[in-house]
Structures are given as C-alpha cells and as structure tokens.
Amino acid sequence: MAVRVCGNFNYKKMQSTEIIKKLPYTEPFLFVDQILSISENGVVGTYAFKKDADFYRGHFKDYPITPGVLITECMAQIGLVCLAIFLSEKEEHVAQSYALSHTDIDFLLPVYPGEKVKVVSEKIYFRFGKLKCKVKMVNTDEKLVAQGEISGMTIKKNE
Numbered sequence: 001m002a003v004r005v006c007g008n009f010n011y012k013k014m015q016s017t018e019i020i021k022k023l024p025y026t027e028p029f030l031f032v033d034q035i036l037s038i039s040e041n042g043v044v045g046t047y048a049f050k051k052d053a054d055f056y057r058g059h060f061k062d063y064p065i066t067p068g069v070l071i072t073e074c075m076a077q078i079g080l081v082c083l084a085i086f087l088s089e090k091e092e093h094v095a096q097s098y099a100l101s102h103t104d105i106d107f108l109l110p111v112y113p114g115e116k117v118k119v120v121s122e123k124i125y126f127r128f129g130k131l132k133c134k135v136k137m138v139n140t141d142e143k144l145v146a147q148g149e150i151s152g153m154t155i156k157k158n159e
Contacts, residue, residue, distance in 0.1 A: 022085045023077065024097050028053070031074035038086050042122040042133070045078035051114035066111035071137065071146050076100055079121030079135040080152050087126050088154060097155045101130070105148035109139065116140055121150075129154040 016035040023032060036044045049066050056064035081098045111117060117137050124132040132151035139145055 019082050019085050023081060025077065029073075031070070031077045032082060035078070035082055036118075038083065040087065040123070042120070043079060043083045043086070044118065044120050045082060046116060046118050047074050047078065048116040049111060049113060053113065056113050064113050066113075066115075068105075068107050068146075071107065071111055071117075072103055072105050072150075074117065075105065075119050075121075075135045075137055075146065076103070076150050076152065078119040079133050080131060080150050083121060083123065083133065084126075084131050084152065084154060087123075087131065098152050099155055100150070100152045102132075102151045103148065105135075105146050105150070107146045109143060109145045111137075111139070111145055117145060124149070129156075 019035055019038070020030075020032055023030065025031075031047045032045055033048060034046045036046065038044075049070075055067060055070065059065065059067050080100070084098055117139055119135060119137050121133045121135045124134055126132075130151065130153045132149065134148075135150050136147040137145040
C-alpha cells in the first residue's frame, strides 16, 4: 500500500510497508499496522491491540486494559521511529537503531483488548539525529486516549 506523502519537497517516496519493515521490532513487540500519511512535519498511523495479547491476562485481573507503557510504545513506534526512518532517508543518514530519550504522556482513556487506535505525530524538531514530537492517540470514536511529547535519537552502529 502506498503511503500518502504530504507536502512539497523532494523526499524519496517510501511505501508504508517499506517503513514498517525498517522498524527495529518484530512480533510480539511491533505496534504499527499501517501508516496513513507521512511528511517532513509528521506522521499518522494505526494499530489494533490484539484481543489475545498475553499481557492482558494479568493487567488487570477480570478487567483487562492496555498497559500505559505499551500505549507509550505504540505512540513512539508510529510517532517517532516511523518518522525518524522517513526523515533519515531524506538526509541519507541511515541509523542502525533508535533510542527513546524522553516521554511526557498524559493518559486520558483506557485502551481495551481488540481496540484500534490512531496515532498523530507532529515534528517539533529533528537535528543532529535527535527527533522530538508532539503526539496524540485517539480511539475509533476520535476520543483522545493519550497525548504529550516524545523524543528519541538515532544510534549509528560502531564500525
């Protein structure tokens, strides 16, 4: 599926599947299903939390909800790492990995097993391999689930 690339610039057009394949994660720790749009200013993507995910068995007993750390991880994978991959391609700067350096997230609603969410990320800055974004997550009713800021940095492999 082609990802909608927004803006008037000369980025190499990347496919959604290409960006997702470049993520440094695999199942069961991959929290990106689809990238809906991407530009030098931000990214929008979705993920559906699997009803049978193992972490729901213990969080919380008889009332399973998605742990906040995994909501943050989903926001970081879509809103930070996917965007960093896209921006790094533009700069021909190929990072080997990505490290989360700071989060400031407010959680407003629970995410239940099987629920699909959308992450919207706006770039605050990207320089010297460090990316900082304003992120929000909404549910299928477009209700705000979580919002805040996330930053991270690219890590080059030592040669």
